[in-house]
Amino acid sequence: MAVRERVVRRLDDCGAVVLCADLSELRAMLFPSAVAVPVAVPASGPVRFGELVVDTVGHLVTWREKPLALTRLERELLARLASPPLGVWTYERLFDTVWGGAYLGDTSILHSAIKRLRRKLRAAPEGPSVETVRGVGYRLAAV
Numbered sequence: 001m002a003v004r005e006r007v008v009r010r011l012d013d014c015g016a017v018v019l020c021a022d023l024s025e026l027r028a029m030l031f032p033s034a035v036a037v038p039v040a041v042p043a044s045g046p047v048r049f050g051e052l053v054v055d056t057v058g059h060l061v062t063w064r065e066k067p068l069a070l071t072r073l074e075r076e077l078l079a080r081l082a083s084p085p086l087g088v089w090t091y092e093r094l095f096d097t098v099w100g101g102a103y104l105g106d107t108s109i110l111h112s113a114i115k116r117l118r119r120k121l122r123a124a125p126e127g128p129s130v131e132t133v134r135g136v137g138y139r140l141a142a143v
Contacts, residue, residue, distance in 0.1 A: 049082035050142055052128055063124040073098070074117045081130065081140035090137040114138060 046055040051064045056079050061068045070078065076098045081089055091107050099109075118130050131141045 047079045047082045049086075049128060049140060052082060054079040054082055063127045066124075068120060068124060070117070070120055073113055074120065077113055077117055078140075081138060086140070088133045088137050088139045094137065
């Protein structure tokens, strides 16, 4: 017997049980007529923040025309932080745009990715930095 079936049988007397694979599936089940709210996603062209250029399509990030070695995830995070409207990106919004809506309250994966991104950005002389807005999210700042 599958794990899901056993869980449903145990919870049968408790009321309705909803099982879904991920948060986007749950949203679709709960709000079928809701229109997806557009999230600021970088256009197909490069995103610019001063002398920082993030080209997610070309898989290239440059600072003052010198390439920075970033992973796909780090490029995506940096592209979001550098995208208009510039400001604080909440944890939820970053999870929605970078991970596709997988935010379930645990921010450890995001904190780890930001930590790696910060370390690589520090190697860029006078480069931008990622600032923490405690309890809210992150923003990109020029040094």
